[in-house]
Amino acid sequence: MVDPSSAGLIAAGVALTPLATKLLVRTLGPAADAVGEHFAEKVTHYFERNRNRAVNRAAEMVAASGRETREVPIRTALPLLEGASREDDPELSEQWAALLANAATADDENAIPPLFPTILSQLTPIAAEVLRVLDVHTQPPRVLTRATELGLASKPHGLAALTVHDISERLEHDRGIQTRYSLAIEINVDVLISQGLAAREWHETDGASLPGFEEIDPFIRITELGRRFLQAVQPPARSPAV
Secondary structure: OOOHHHHHHHHOOOOOOHHHHHHHHHHHHHHHHHHHHHHHHHHHHHHHHHHHHHHHHHHHHHHHHOOOOOOOOHHHHHHHHHHHHHOOOHHHHHHHHHHHHHHHHOOOOOOOOOHHHHHHHHOOHHHHHHHHHHHHHOOOHHHHHHHHHOOOOOOHHHOOOEOHHHHHHHHHHHHOOOOOOHHHHHHHHHHHHHOOOEEEEEEEOOOOOOOOOOOEEEEEEEOHHHHHHHHHOOOOOOOOOO
């Protein structure tokens, strides 16, 4: 049975162990339940604020596009709204709004699959910025393969493939983001790869570009899925009829 004094904190989404419950009761006494209810109310307000901000922005995007809206399948709508409610970063919130707007105006209900909200929920602000850099400066493997066939890709690094070091420089140059430690970039690159948005390739290098590194450096490029995902988290295009 749940101790009444911990019920409020459980309602807030916090599961207490018996030892923690005992500590809470001893520390707060009769006020423990009131404290739990206070946090539960704050969490609910937090979710509602984030969700409403994204939905309001999505409505603005839909109106600006001049497109008709349609019902979004529940398999996509639920993770969309849940994800938007948990996001408090302004730029990522904008992407949640765009994803909702595109889902609501797409001609095909399968154009915005449930996978997209799942992917977006895994991205940090830095991961989103890295994906933008890869979109601008790299090509998907299929495009690179065709370029190689045409004799345009004799050096992978010269044609749309970046190392972690390159990505860090591009973030600073293109976006004004200072990334002192490449580990943060590496972690977020791994996140993008795990979601299928980017791919890692290995090519021999002359070692001149990155002194002290191994002779083989990984190159990162965007994938076709990454490109389609980025399109889905941009505001919908204006209807030709507008």
